[in-house]
Amino acid sequence: MRHKPSLLRANPILFSPLYLNAENISTEKLLALYRSADFFSPQLVSGLVKTILDMEKHGERLSVDCSPEERRKLIREMKGMSMDIQYTLRDKAETMMEISIHIVPSEVLERAQQGKIDVTQYQKLNDDLDKLIVKLIVKEVRRRFTSKVMGYFQSFLRSSQVPPFITQLLDMGWFNLKGQLLKEASIDDLLTGKYSEQFEHLMPKELLQEGMQIRETIKTCFAIGQDNADSLIQDAKKRHALLEIIIRETKTQ
Amino acid sequence: MKGIKRLIYVPILHAREDSGRASSILQGNEINNAKRGEINKELSSVDEMWKGIAAKIGELNLPYKETRIYQDGLPACSNELEIVTRLAESGNPNFLLILDLMKKRAKLEGTENMDLLMQEYDLLNKLLMKNSDKNRMETIAEYQTKSRELLTLRDEFIFNRIKSTLQKGELPIVFMGVMHRLDKMLEKDFLVSYVIYRLPFRSIETIYNS
Numbered sequence: 001m002r003h004k005p006s007l008l009r010a011n012p013i014l015f016s017p018l019y020l021n022a023e024n025i026s027t028e029k030l031l032a033l034y035r036s037a038d039f040f041s042p043q044l045v046s047g048l049v050k051t052i053l054d055m056e057k058h059g060e061r062l063s064v065d066c067s068p069e070e071r072r073k074l075i076r077e078m079k080g081m082s083m084d085i086q087y088t089l090r091d092k093a094e095t096m097m098e099i100s101i102h103i104v105p106s107e108v109l110e111r112a113q114q115g116k117i118d119v120t121q122y123q124k125l126n127d128d129l130d131k132l133i134v135k136l137i138v139k140e141v142r143r144r145f146t147s148k149v150m151g152y153f154q155s156f157l158r159s160s161q162v163p164p165f166i167t168q169l170l171d172m173g174w175f176n177l178k179g180q181l182l183k184e185a186s187i188d189d190l191l192t193g194k195y196s197e198q199f200e201h202l203m204p205k206e207l208l209q210e211g212m213q214i215r216e217t218i219k220t221c222f223a224i225g226q227d228n229a230d231s232l233i234q235d236a237k238k239r240h241a242l243l244e245i246i247i248r249e250t251k252t253q
Numbered sequence: 254m255k256g257i258k259r260l261i262y263v264p265i266l267h268a269r270e271d272s273g274r275a276s277s278i279l280q281g282n283e284i285n286n287a288k289r290g291e292i293n294k295e296l297s298s299v300d301e302m303w304k305g306i307a308a309k310i311g312e313l314n315l316p317y318k319e320t321r322i323y324q325d326g327l328p329a330c331s332n333e334l335e336i337v338t339r340l341a342e343s344g345n346p347n348f349l350l351i352l353d354l355m356k357k358r359a360k361l362e363g364t365e366n367m368d369l370l371m372q373e374y375d376l377l378n379k380l381l382m383k384n385s386d387k388n389r390m391e392t393i394a395e396y397q398t399k400s401r402e403l404l405t406l407r408d409e410f411i412f413n414r415i416k417s418t419l420q421k422g423e424l425p426i427v428f429m430g431v432m433h434r435l436d437k438m439l440e441k442d443f444l445v446s447y448v449i450y451r452l453p454f455r456s457i458e459t460i461y462n463s
Binding site: 229232233236237239240242243244245246247249250 | 326327328330332335336339340343345367370371373374377378380381389390393396397
């Protein structure tokens with residue numbers, strides 16, 4: 001059973017455990033998954049954050065209207081109560097993504113007494129959740145591909161004639177005798193880098209195609225979802241060029 | 254749903270050549286052959302995205318005479334039409350679409366505060382000048398903090414601008430960069446409908462990573 005931390009016990013971004021079922025994410029569904037999180041449900045993350053913060057806001061009002069004794073009584077009475085919010089994204093009957101939030105109202109009320117969350121914190125919480133979704137997609141997708149590559153490595157190791165390329169990677173400490181990829185292994189090196197030729201020769205075409213799609217997904221997720229320095233500079237240049245024209249046009253009138 | 258005003262929100266990606274193409278034409282810059290292929294690839298993705306958005310807007314059967322357009326980066330000044338025309342002439346697909354909507358009798362509204370846009374321009378100038386510095390990450394972090402603050406101010410201005418300029422019975426259509434949080438502010442007063450065109454995955458990658 002997955003652990004569901006309470007809103008109060010954990011770091012704010014941890015109160016929303018996200019679960020991605022890698023087995024049910026095929027590469028052709030990756031874009032759908034990312035876009036649905038980002039665009040199809042544009043209010044999902046902020047909606048969830050808002051629900052939680054609204055509870056605290058109401059808790060605050062409740063606290064202000066109560067005497068300290070009544071407040072303590074209310075918190076005592078609420079002990080043991082909890083609320084679960086579940087967001088599930090399915091592909092037919094298979095669950096692709098799940099966000100579970102477990103809230104303990106008495107703890108929310110206690111937290112509300114400590115002070116109001118400001119807009120900056122709200123914004124940060126929102127951004128953190130966005131980034132968390134991107135990171136989890138990347139992590140799960142990478143894990144899925146890695147496990148497939150491992151499967152092939154294992155089958156090579158079991159064969160009577162181990163291909164020299166595999167022996168070389170084994171000697172370099174890229175993977176162990178169980179076929180498990182080690183820390184030094186770089187998927188990029190295998191797919192597009194210095195070992196791509198040998199990798200392409202040994203691995204089935206479908207795996208390579210899947211690997212490339214995954215690599216592109218990861219790049220895109222990072223480019224869109226993360227504060228990547230290069231893409232930020234690219235965006236800045238685009239915006240700068242546009243504003244330059246607008247300012248020039250405004251001045252010439 | 255009686256009493257709730259509808260608003261069409263178009264989240265836009267500022268692809269490099271949205272402005273770069275316009276800029277290079279206006280400044281007389283020439284694109285070298287080595288870059289041409291890469292740019293053409295990106296241009297076709299950008300054009301495809303804007304064609305998709307235009308088609309989606311077309312499907313909405315908007316009451317154009319009662320539609321008021323609000324555009325990211327368009328200052329509230331006396332010459333909004335000239336700016337849009339100039340950018341459309343330079344091939345910017347975003348502004349070409351706006352011009353097309355205006356031909357169908359939609360009204361254009363100056364959307365942004367010029368002072369805030371100037372502040373943004375200054376901020377970008379500093380970032381791009383210091384980009385090669387040793388303290389690149391520090392410069393970027395400082396830019397991000399300041400630009401986020403500025404974005405909030407811009408969103409507040411735009412939000413008030415929409416509310417104060419929208420006439421009774423009019424339908425607002427808002428073209429805004431994906432980084433803005435304006436839609437969250439608008440949700441309080443409007444029923445926000447999103448117009449999103451989903452590009453094939455490879456095309457998105459082209460726009461972002463080329």
